[in-house]
Amino acid sequence: MPDKYDHQTIEKKWQQRWLKDKVFSVPNVPDHPGAPRHPSSDPSLSLRDSDPLTRGGRLRRGGSTYVLDMFPYPSGDGLHVGHPEGYTASDIVARYLRMNGKTVLHPMGWDAFGLPAENAAIQKGIHPRIVTEQNVKNFKRQIQSIGFSYDWDREINTTDPKYYKWTQWIFLQLIKKGLAYEKESPIWWCPKDKTGLANEEVVGGCCERCGTKVKRKMLRQWVLKITAYAERLLSGLVNLDWPESIKTLQRNWIGKSEGAEVRFKIKVEGFRVKDEEVSVFTTRPDTLFGATYLVLAPEHPLVDVITTKEQKKKVESYKIKVSSKSDLERTALEKEKTGVFTGAYAVNPVDNEKIPVWIADYVLMSYGTGAIMAVPAHDFRDYCFANKYKLKIRYVNDGVGLLFRKDFDVRKIMSKFEIEYKSKYGTEIQITFHGSFGVNYVIDNYITGNEYENGRIGHLLETTKLPVERGPYLLFLEGKYDRVINSEFLNGLSVADAWRQAIVWLENNKKGKYAINYKLRDWVFSRQRYWGEPIPLVKCGSCKIKVESTKWVLNFYEEPWRALQNGEKTVETRALNPDEPDRYFGDVKEGDVIKGVLKGTNEVMYLRVMKRHMLKNLEEFHERKDLLGKLRRNFSPTLGELKKFYALTLDYVERIQKNGLVAWEIEHVIPGIVPWEHLPLELPDVKKYEPTGTGESPLAGIKEWVNVKCPECGGPAKRETNTMPQWAGSCWYYIRFTDPHNEKAIASDEAMKTWLPVDLYVGGAEHAVLHLLYARFWHMVLYDVGAIPKECGDEPFVKLKNQGLILGPDGEKMSKSRGNVVNPDDIIAKYGADTLRMYEMFMGPFEDAKPWDTNGIVGVRRFLDRVYKLVSSLAQQLASGEVDGDTDEHRVHRYTKLLSEGIDNFRFNTCVSDFMKWMNEWSVGAVSKEELGVFLRLLSPFAPHIAEELWSRLGHKTFLAQESWPKYDPKLIIETNVTVAVQVMGKLRATITVPPGSDQDTVESAAKAELNVAKYLASKPKKVIFVRDKLINFVV
């Protein structure tokens, strides 16, 4: 009697043996990367006349291949059954490639910095390091119990100083390349807990811990200039073998738009000495003639400058209303667009028409120039706004300028609605579209409107019944434009043409220029947390300049800001206000360094006060021509003009006249940011992990750590106390795996050349944008600074596969709070790791989301039980001298092909059913050792423990994991008989069995002989469709 399949003993046994014999360890640089490391020890097992295997991973570097999983965050909850899905798939591929002679790098590690460990530390008073160590230990035990073929000699942990030394080193490369800068940036702030919150700690706009409504707080942050790489991050996507959906997500995230920047002069009536100018960004420069007003973002620095006295009150209160709105209110709830007229007018550069300038919160300061030209006839948002505030709507380019949403395929409309349009001038115009935003109401009318009933597409906006003004039909043509409609111009002119010609015109006439904008924003890199990599920088107090007195922050407008940046010494003034300490600038003295922030973009600059002048009132200031000339270049206003200049807010002039004015002569100074090169800069121990209450990191509270000697001059200096975000460590871990113990570099050139780029990267789609974009960015930077050899390329991950989510048994996302989390430990204890692995693969297509069903798992277990019983009874049979069973060569080669191709195509679910089908074809005691040997080799990537065990029962002394993959012979796969479907009028009436390759005549006569077919063939068929070896269809 065969023994029982004891998964617990078997799995433990083989896991220990793999580990002990270092079966899956690879050297950093393999000696002979071309040769299979472990040639099959039993040549009789390779099937004869096999074609060389050419599928699978790319052959390069002589056969070294890198198969990588997204390493996990070791949470306190341990693994859930979702984790092993991707790990199993990559393990199958790694084992498969290894058996195909590749040297495979397949590592695992821990992304262990992060919030949960820190929160546990706060709650339980245990050091995050201890919490992390415990969690890693548990995760490792769980992962090892599933039998993955990882090279554990390469295990890495992002919280290990030996690892984060290099994370810090990379940050210094970014600093040195000018790719990191400081900026005032908002963070979530809980006013009750007095702490900054991470995005994931904000639930529904409230603090996760205490439920208080969160606020935005401006804080100095390190920011990485990922936007400098926007174009490369976008164009690099083309060559990547990634799911199209992920590429689309990244493209949308980067959000490139082409268009023009157009300069509008602003007339501020009797207000300013000098005209102001504002730039707008538009993707539709061809609609410039339809611009009937201008909109600035409420935060736009020019707003205060151009607003007229009459509108001041309204503008101010609108600005306050907008700034007090949280982001949630501004986006989700407030659908209705609002805005206020500034009283100023802009001049349209093409026709010198005066158009009103408004502010509205539907224009964002952070995109483009923070200002738009509004073309209500051609943009839905502008239309809504114009409609509400009764602004002029004018459409342009009769029939040409109609636009539709991005990627709107005009050919579909063309074929369906015969889009050729006969204008009233009798000229046929081909309409092509170059739109970039939705105008759904136009489309709706387009399709349903009466115009189509009459057989032509007419003036679509007329069918919308809007108060529309017909445009002057101005068209840009060959770098000029013409005001008079001329049918010849329209002939064949497309919007794309008009678009290009508009830009040519703007550039020729110096009114604007071609411009590109991206939605992508720079990456706010610092966190006010303890459990992260310390940022290795020091702010020097003596060798460069003091940056301590950051108590005073001055907001700047663009013009003086640029002057200061250019090294000019300028004058800056502020009204004094002793009643309000926050507004009393009198104690900013000569020699002090203050922080300047550029309005709108929040760039930070440090400024030293050279001289301070206390002035009683504007009359006294007006006398000081020397100061006025530096306030703005060549500024010599009359007293009245000066007063207007200070009419910034309603009471500003009043305040000056009452309390006086301070004027500083200031210059731009470079803050003493000195890289701390003694890496690693280790995290110091702190007593309290609670945030400080000021928004700073807990590190700020350790005086002895914060105060250091400047590494450059030895003078007193302060450390940067922010830490890096969790993304930092995971941005480059795949590089470290190639050479994890290197103390001289992130990895050796040789190791990187051997393994990079990653051939296959497997993980969840939730990392589609952030992780995968950040890692690509860092890789490109490291490539550019020469830290990664050119041979490796500037993309880290050649091929990406996403696993689908495994849902709880209730079909919902697994979560602790729902109580639907399935722990793999329980499954492994009851059914075994092999069953778990195979079931996870069997559940459904790898990339689809699918619910976990613990009842379904017994099917896989039954299958393995039967395999176990069959093989061990054959082993006994052979041991007792009985004869071997038969090998069905056709069957063996057919399944070898099916399973090899299944793995190549990530169709693991059908692989598992193919194993089941194959086994169902066996009868007990009649299968040969050879056939079972092939079966076990094919099964070994899926269920490695039981396969190893049975392999050894069949008398083999080698590790199955080091055997070669079976090859198949296509000739032996050809069937002896094929079943052909017989249809009449496309309906199945019979099936017949014929030799493969039978010609039409043979099949036709055999088919006609079928009673059930003849029945339907009363008359001679009109037509016969014949598909060799598949089908014959009679059309009657």
Added chain:
RNA sequence: GCCGCCGUGGUGGAAUGGCAGACACGCUGGACUCAAAAUCCAGUGAGGGAAACCUCAUGUCGGUUCGACUCCGACCGGCGGCACCA
């Protein structure tokens, strides 16, 4: 609102222009057993028929085709992402 993905038996799914429901779960019946579990065997989309067979059926409606789960269009439903990006 926009972008992307997905709708097939009681359930997970298979078939990606050519025999719909492979494989598995569950269920029903049978064998073994004093009995149960386990195991093994048979059946299992719906309707009609004694049977051979026939009809219907892949979210809904329409189209292309000799033939559509598969391709095209519109709609409905579900999931994920983005959130006024000019």
